[in-house]
Amino acid sequence: MEAVTPSGRLYVPSLPTLWPGMLVSKPKPGALPPFSSPNVRYFYFARNAVWLTVKMLGLDKGEVLMPAYHHGVEVEALVDAGATPRFYRVGSRWDVDLEDVARRIGPKTKALYLTHYAGFPGPAEAMRKLADQHGLVLIEDCALSLLSSDGAVPLGTTGDVGIFCLYKTLPVPNGGALVVNGARSYSLPEPPSPPSASTFSHTVSALLQNLELRGGLVGRTLRGLVRTVGHGTVKAASIERVATGTQHFDRKHVDLGMSPLTRRIALAQDLESIVEKRRRNYFYLLGRLRDVVPPLFNQLPPGACPLFYPMVVQEKAEVLARLRAKGIDAIDFWKRFHPACDAAAFPEVAQLRRSIVEIPCHQDLSPEVMADVALVVRDAVRAERRTKKRAG
Template sequence: MAVSRAMALRGGTAAGPARRRYIPALPTLWPGMLSPLAADRPPPFPFGAPRMVPFYFARNAVFHAVRLLGLAGREVLVPAYHHGVEISALAAAGAIPVFVRVDGRMRLDLEDLEARRGPRAGAIYVIHYAGFPQPMDEIRTLARRAGLPVIEDCALSLLSAEGTRPLGSTGDLSIFCFYKALPVPNGGALVVNAPGIAAELPEPEAAPLASTLSHAAGALLANAAFRLGETGVALRAAARGVVRAARGTSGRLRPVSTGTSTFDPGAVGLGMSGLSAAIARRLDARAIVDARRRNYFLLLGRLRDLAPPPFTEVPAGAAPLFYPLPCDDKAAVRSRLAARGIETVDFWRTGHPLCPPEAFPEVAALRRRVLELPVHQDLQPEDMAYLAACVREALE
């Protein structure tokens, strides 16, 4: 398993930023995970949930959730702090988004939600940010009183729990994205929890093989770059050059990209690949959660005095997806970290065009300031020390 690999491979104990390392934004694919000898493990939630439909990505699950709940022409109360593509998927399926305040600590404002709930409201849409839970008991109570179903968006909170209760297990429907937290080439899911939703579940089409192989190769190369230092980085760059040249000569080699912000109605029926399912079966969920919690704590301990994140505690069960670093000049910090070999994500810079930014100033500030730092399961304590030292240097 990734977390138990030999740290000695990269040598050194440097806690300072002097030595350049490659720190990937996403977990990488270790060759051993593809071995036919690798043992399957008991599936964590939502894998193995009785009514789970695996899709190519989460946006497809959002689209089908609207269809299953019959929300076309109805309002859906959605957080003003969102990615954007989930809103596009809701709207493409015919729902009307009504935006609700989220505060500067990424908490959905339930009073504002109540105030904005009108007679055409058809559902409440909740997003758990960065692996940290929104208060599902309160939300469920409110929803029950209003007679509305809850769609629980766990695209950023796979394997996370509120105590011992997995996120995504109490919403009427829940949405997952797998490739943000696991080294799978594609994958997301729709999970139906409410017994009252009796409609037949969609049957997705097969994922395109070329896309699956292309993303898996990219994750294997990222692993080489991570493990082998400069040699691996050079190998990855060379392979990318070959792929770019091949794509230049044949438009047919273009894969169905994950992680984009545009909703493609033509891809709404695409399912998850068998390769993603096989990799997911072999992962040690406990070890992944433990590594993410440890890495978040390590960054928190080293950065909270300089740049306290919206989440200054890691509640029991939470599996952080990343460390939301607040900074005044995201672009500058990003480029300084990139120069140190560290990949970051400019988290949710813009929202969906239907959501007026000036109506939600705290959300606008989050969009302007939050930079996503990796805390994933490939990273070891010395990686986190290096990352924290580089961040301090970049901020100061």
């Protein structure tokens, strides 16, 4: 695979693309949660699962202890469902401060909320113990950690519930999941399928990205054309395209389910091979970048399935602009605090929000492409240093 377009430009999308064969492949047994879980409900978004968890477990009118390092949309979903978030400290290496969590448990606390960041396992077992000691619910947010395990323990199986997002790791048009662990089985409603036009639109766009990734002039041109025509058509026909990856919770979509096509594509994936490729790409970046940027983590824990390579930079906007100009769709990771969280009380998190850039390392990127990615990233970081030196 080339990932270099005929113009000589790299094309590295932030998410995996859809290979046409995946639409017709035979289903493979899913050996990891949520696919392997006996009690699971699928939704359009993971945020819908957060909302339903609050309602289902009666957490509304109570307090939930959440990490100060959060996306924001999960906090919005929880607030919309009626719960009150309180925040606990997370350190500069994404480490949960368990003492701070324990200190903040009060009479109104009903649940602990643990987020596993970008495939890196958080302290699920310790949080489970703490929750049990105080008779609290444990929510495990694996929206960024599908297919990830802590050694032999799959993430999302220690909490009372595990919440997953499918479309950040797999090339599916939508999808979130709520897994209920333990003996108690809730009869969860089966949400309705989303508008097919929306699923179709996301699917076509992932297929075109695949064409472009494979270096075809046809793909690149077609993608540009479809984008232009597509925007007009969607507007003219007032097709409701429910965008994924958005920053805010919208109550209008809370009951929206996952499309049957997502299920089909998800079941066609070779999950083990995805984990393997992501780990391979991550290790490659670690080896190639550690001399120019000290890594956030010096290793990848056994079983972890990285969502991306978290790179610490000083001038986020500049590095992002340089990478994007070279065709790498790097993402600004979690810039803002939810307004309910006092940023001044969590300086390490504020610093993380200023400095982490997502470098793609997903399953679609071959070793050759990763070699180009590493070169571009090294150049971008060196250029950032030069700018800083001149300015200082």
